[in-house]
């Protein structure tokens with residue numbers, strides 16, 4: 001019997017992973033699609049006048065028989081990321097077009113849309129949550145072109161297809177160009193400064209380039225290959241003392257896809273910008289940004305520009321100082337080098353003539369290819385901190401206790417492992433979560449370490465979303481965090497870096513959003529919120545990673561039991577703000593660029609390279625190099641889903657800092673504050689506009705002040721309250 005077709009009969013109706021066979025998926029998918037269609041037919045053919053209850057809710061609440069497709073999809077696609085194999089991958093390839101086709105058939109069904117449109121026009125008095133459900137449903141259809149005439153629908157289809165084809169080409173060109181460049185070194189002296197790990201990887205890369213694989217042979221040709229891939233590029237730019245080589249690598253990376261060849265992305269970018277503008281205009285918006293931002297917490301372009309401009313104003317003075325400090329170090333180092341060189345030449349002082357014969361001339365200026373190198377030098381000089389130093393204090397089992405303990409301190413919830421709950425891999429742990437009154441709250445799965453068949457990175461997902469069924473029963477969620485944390489070895493337990501602890505806190509924050517969900521409809525529950533709001537609960541939790549009172553609860557040396565020294569924590573906190581203003585301006589410059597392209601009202605015909613320099617000018621320090629170009633490699637906004645959305649990285653930071661500042665004021669473990677956060681934000685999912693929810697918790701709109709404070713940026717007197725939302 002196919003387990004998807006019957007009640008699971010497991011603790012809390014958790015997925016019976018142990019009973020699911022590969023063939024069950026396909027059978028359930030096909031039957032699920034059939035039932036979906038049957039239900040839509042029933043809705044369409046209902047002779048009664050379309051109402052909210054017989055049209056909108058119907059497709060939402062018919063759990064049991066009609067939720068088969070979502071039931072099987074959830075399990076299948078979660079496993080495809082966390083525990084896949086060749087057969088699963090092949091089945092995904094087979095199912096994907098069928099599922100896309102089905103989704104399109106539903107979205108483009110004119111009779112179904114007509115009923116929804118009628119309800120949208122006339123409906124009974126709705127609760128805010130019902131209203132949100134109706135809007136989401138209606139907007140989903142409208143954004144797929146449901147209101148257009150046949151010619152309009154056809155045009156939308158063409159534009160969308162061309163855009164997705166060009167996005168793909170953009171990415172392929174980028175990849176090709178990235179792979180095409182290599183920097184080969186055969187003189188070992190030119191590796192000066194590079195750490196052993198970077199040298200080894202480069203030697204391996206070099207041998208692979210020669211077609212020699214496996215172990216390095218004694219007589220194999222000696223060489224090192226550096227590429228534009230981050231794991232190769234980034235250490236080189238940080239550690240190499242060879243300025244000329246750094247320049248070569250930097251220029252290669254930053255002129256990618258601008259050359260006179262088939263991989264040039266300039267015209268593709270222009271076309272993509274115009275295609276998206278046309279799509280938005282066809283659907284009734286002035287610009288693509290207007291189209292995107294209508295369904296975002298930021299609401300409109302004004303809200304986004306206010307954020308970006310406020311950040312420039314606030315951070316620029318500090319960024320300028322940071323740059324000066326770096327320039328000072330650079331000049332001092334150049335001078336030392338020149339003195340050494342002059343001395344070697346028999347001079348007592350470096351003369352211009354002598355110095356000019358070297359790359360470091362007396363007048364040389366800090367260049368973009370120097371930034372990584374000298375920043376690292378300066379950081380080491382000031383803080384002398386290394387991620388590895390902290391590992392012994394972050395043993396995984398202690399970190400788990402610490403994080404569960406934090407949830408207990410804040411919300412009173414408790415975690416109890418339950419080995420009767422089936423899991424999809426022996427490494428996965430399943431917990432029952434109980435609320436502060438002892439009642440059952442959720443199931444929490446945790447999957448900590450990398451293995452074959454599991455994607456890289458970290459994410460939170462659900463096997464069951466929360467909702468209230470027709471009988472009024474509150475169906476509690478089954479959430480899961482999937483990560484790739486350092487594994488234990490034969491002689492050591494799993495020892496994490498601080499970065500990994502933060503990752504855990506981040507995903508745990510998402511899972512609290514899921515576990516506390518308390519809404520009526522599943523599609524509005526938990527993390528189903530607007531896109532620039534979803535990282536608030538997760539990034540909020542990251543704040544605890546540098547709170548002494550939290551670290552004291554679990555950060556003990558795994559051998560000696562010594563607590564993590566306060567002095568070390570202080571240095572960590574300080575070193576985190578190193579170059580914070582520079583980093584902020586960089587993110588803001590990308591946000592400005594993104595907005596400049598997607599707020600175009602008319603056909604975009606400008607030259608990309610000079611346009612880019614102009615668009616982000618106010619967030620750039622120093623001169624710009626005329627040949628480099630970011631746009632042609634800016635996958636986020638050209639090929640990814642971040643078009644008119646890049647600002648959201650900073651937006652989420654503003655929110656999490658602002659929200660955490662309330663806890664800083666009222667106590668980082670304050671249970672009343674936590675309860676308010678739970679009641680107004682975490683439990684509400686996407687049932688109302690995120691700004692409405694946030695304001696109920698905060699008592700006002702977020703400002704950038706808390707972020708400035710966290711980054712150690714002085715708030716000037718002239719600096720008025722910074723609203724991030726109009």
Ligand SMILES: [Zn+2]
Nearest residue numbers: 506510535538
């Ligand atoms: Zn996240």
